[in-house]
Amino acid sequence: MANIQQISITHLSFTYQHDTNTVLHDINVSAPLNSIIGIIGNHNAGKTTLCRVLAGIIPNMMGGDLLGDVHIGNLSPTKDWSVLNRQTDFVLQDPNSQLSGLADTVADEIAFDLLNHGVDETTIQRRVADVAAQMQLTAQLQQSPSSLSGGQLQRLAIATAIVTKPGILILDDPTSEMDPQGRADFFNWLATIKDTTIFIVSNEIDDLCEIADRLWVLVDGELVRKGTSLEVINQLNPEWQIGTPKVYQLAKLMYWSLGADLFPVNINQLRGCVHDQHSN
Template sequence: MAFNSKIVFSHVSVSYPAASQPALKDFSIRLTNKHIIGIIGNSRAGKTTLCHLLAGTLPKMVDGEVSGHYQINQWSPQQDWGVYNHQTGVVLQDASSQLTSFTETVADELAFNLINRGIQSQQIKKKVRRVAQLFGLTNQLTLSPAALSGGQKQRLAIASVIVTDPAILIMDDPTSQMDPRGRQIFFHWLQQTTALVFITSYEVDALAEVADELWLMDKGQLVDHGTPFAVFNRFTSPRIKHPVCWQLAKKMGWVLPTDGQSYPVNYQQLEEAFHAAQDS
């Protein structure tokens, strides 16, 4: 599938009041036709700041000084906020606080964005049932959101956002509290979506499977970017976790036949490298 997306960042910097260092320094990138962009990096890399810029919440709601120019598809998240926000779905780092807190049931919470958009109640019911099923919340529909576990709340926050089928998704570490099954369900769903996705995560294995572009950040700067394959093979510092595929292949000496020196980062590539090693 070809994705019609356009991402432009030109010399974007962000400083928070009373902070000694800028949170984002001269961030520039220009890309077209990307689908899932994984954003990785250690603490204080600027990942959350980048999410706030992409969501248009900075500087509109989060206090900070922003310079430079940035645009997603035809919109500027800052200037076209209303129209842009209608196209986006955002999952914040603290997912449980983004639930409304005044809905009595999980079903009501899932319906909230749809009600805001004035959608017919018949359709709301249908859509709510569909996302509940996608995110394994069907048995919880009549429970209070407050009664859910941390991982379930995160799944609820995501489901409540994607229920409107946003064209652009921005997710800040959305699986941090989920158990392995929950993560599996989430990343499997992510791969199927047709939205343009920006996702920060420490789950490098999952990102290497689903992302077609990876941004590696450090101390507010873009250190490297490209396909997960390119980034993980270029950047071999132990300060960044590498996918298990890559680690296993490196240990076993399974290189990809295409260039004879790079290691696979996802399962498909691993199989390729493994069979090449078997043949020789």
């Protein structure tokens, strides 16, 4: 069952301890490794819980009734947690909780994971500088983390996660406090990452459709749609009340279809579509 090149989730159900509501309900899905998977859904749909299962927080730190099987490559977050944890990084919803709480400067905060893993000082210096540049935090390196704005704090949280060069990156709503420019920069940066399996929970449906290889839609703990963003957005049930990208709304209004009742969901598709319309 464990395909080395696949993420596979089979019959995954989960209920938190001392709780009667099933948070995740019989989820079956697979995707190739090193792809970007966008997870969307409304409040309390089970997005954060799914992330916790993928990161092994459930059942290693939070108990409950976990059924089914999850494999990322040949590793299982349940059984091989300590090995998997070395390759995985998680950005929590609340960036404040992401911080070690024990760093005087942004630079020390970013270095925390590397120190824990016994990386040598020269490598630490280089990686910290590198990651800070990617997250536009170079000017803040000597500041205290508590002096940062919400958006900067979220970028710091991401920086602490990517500094270890994880093979698997789980991002739980990483842009909620960023301004539009910061968010755009973040998604542009995310698209450039190679050789990393990325799970990203976000409400920024426009941005997700630009970069995600796959979208998974959760409604009340059930995985109701999975596939490319083009397939998923075109098959959304209005009852789920999930937002659609502006490109899609516009294309639908203008009847710019890609054929077979499929409307474009990102700029590239739209461009192709409008181009076709013109050449007709």
